[in-house]
Amino acid sequence: MNKQQGLPEVPMETAEIVRELGPFPGARSVAGVTHDGRHVWAATGEALLALDPQSGATVRTLDVPCDAGTAFDGRYLYQIAESRIDKIDPATGAVVRSIPAPGQGGDSGLTWAEGSLWVGEYRGRRIHQVDPETGAVKRTIESNRFVTGVTWVDGELWHATWEAEESEIRRIDPESGAVQERLRMPQGTFVSGLESDGADLFYAGGGASGTVRAVRRPKRARAA
Numbered sequence: 001m002n003k004q005q006g007l008p009e010v011p012m013e014t015a016e017i018v019r020e021l022g023p024f025p026g027a028r029s030v031a032g033v034t035h036d037g038r039h040v041w042a043a044t045g046e047a048l049l050a051l052d053p054q055s056g057a058t059v060r061t062l063d064v065p066c067d068a069g070t071a072f073d074g075r076y077l078y079q080i081a082e083s084r085i086d087k088i089d090p091a092t093g094a095v096v097r098s099i100p101a102p103g104q105g106g107d108s109g110l111t112w113a114e115g116s117l118w119v120g121e122y123r124g125r126r127i128h129q130v131d132p133e134t135g136a137v138k139r140t141i142e143s144n145r146f147v148t149g150v151t152w153v154d155g156e157l158w159h160a161t162w163e164a165e166e167s168e169i170r171r172i173d174p175e176s177g178a179v180q181e182r183l184r185m186p187q188g189t190f191v192s193g194l195e196s197d198g199a200d201l202f203y204a205g206g207g208a209s210g211t212v213r214a215v216r217r218p219k220r221a222r223a224a
Helices: none
Strands: 013-016 017-021 034-035 040-043 048-051 058-062 070-072 079-082 085-089 095-100 108-111 114-119 126-130 137-142 147-153 156-163 166-171 179-185 192-194 201-205 212-216
Touching: 034 192, 034 201, 040 070, 040 079, 040 201, 079 108, 108 192, 114 147, 126 147, 147 201, 156 192
Parallel strands: 013 179, 034 070, 070 108, 108 147, 147 192
Antiparallel strands: 017 212, 034 040, 040 048, 048 058, 070 079, 079 085, 085 095, 108 114, 114 126, 126 137, 147 156, 156 166, 166 179, 192 201, 201 212
C-alpha cells in the first residue's frame, strides 16, 4: 500500500517530456489545452492560442475568456470561463452557446468523449460527465487527488493531478475511479490542462510556467 497516497501499488514511472512549447508572448500562464487533429490549443486566460505542435509557433489567436479547461468535439471548441462552459466556433471565435459548469467556478480540466463533456472539479477531486447541451451532470467519478486536466484516448480515461507541489498523469477506471497507472512529472514540473493527440502523446498545460509540454504516452497502456 502506498501510505502517502492511500492507494494500492500501481505501475508508476517518470513521465518522459518529449518537447516543450512556449512560453508564449503575452501569456502569463497556460491552463486548458486541447488538440484538434492539427493544432494544439492553449488557454492563457485572455486568449486561446492555436499552436503548431512541433515548433510551438502561434498560428491563430481567439480573444475569449479562458481560465481553465479546453476541449474540441470535432467541430467546436469548448472553454471553461469562470463558472460557465462556452461553446466556441473556432473559425470566428463567436460563442454559440454557454452552459453552467458543474463545479460552479471550481472547475479545471475539460475534454470531449462519447458525446459528452468531461469536467474536472479541482478541489472537489471529481470528474463529471456533462450533457453538452444543458450542462446536466450525467455521472461523477471520484478521485483522491486534486484533479486538473482530463482526457480520453483509446477508451482510457486519464487525468492530471497537482497537489502538494507534485503532479502526476493517471489512468483510472472510468467506472470506479480506481487508479491503474501513474506517470510522475519531474520535480518542479506541474500539469494544469491535459489532452491526448489520439496517438503517442499527451499535451500538458504547464500552469505558471507559460508552457505546454508534450509527454510520451506509455506504450504498455496502449490498446493492442
